[in-house]
Amino acid sequence: MSQVASKTVFLRAVAIAALMIAAGGIALGDDTPPPANPAQGGRHNNPAWIACKQQADDQKLQRGDARREFMKTCVKSAKSSGAAPATS
Numbered sequence: 001m002s003q004v005a006s007k008t009v010f011l012r013a014v015a016i017a018a019l020m021i022a023a024g025g026i027a028l029g030d031d032t033p034p035p036a037n038p039a040q041g042g043r044h045n046n047p048a049w050i051a052c053k054q055q056a057d058d059q060k061l062q063r064g065d066a067r068r069e070f071m072k073t074c075v076k077s078a079k080s081s082g083a084a085p086a087t088s
Contacts, residue, residue: 048078 052074061067 046075048075052078 049071052071055074056067056070059070061070
């Protein structure tokens with residue numbers, strides 16, 4: 001094999017290896033973990049919802065219809081007043 005041919009083979013091998021490494025990095029980059037708070041922008045980031053949940057927890061309301069109705073009315077009243085309810 002001539003010197004030019006061996007350099008060509010070497011450069012092709014290096015180029016293929018670089019492409020494989022780059023492709024592997026892209027594939028590994030797609031496996032990002034989910035964000036710490038998956039509900040970004042959702043009701044769980046709503047200050048009124050958080051305050052109403054705290055009130056429901058303070059009142060020791062169990063999961064079910066009573067808690068659901070309390071949350072609905074509390075959040076609705078917080079929206080109509082324009083401020084988050086107090087959490088005392």
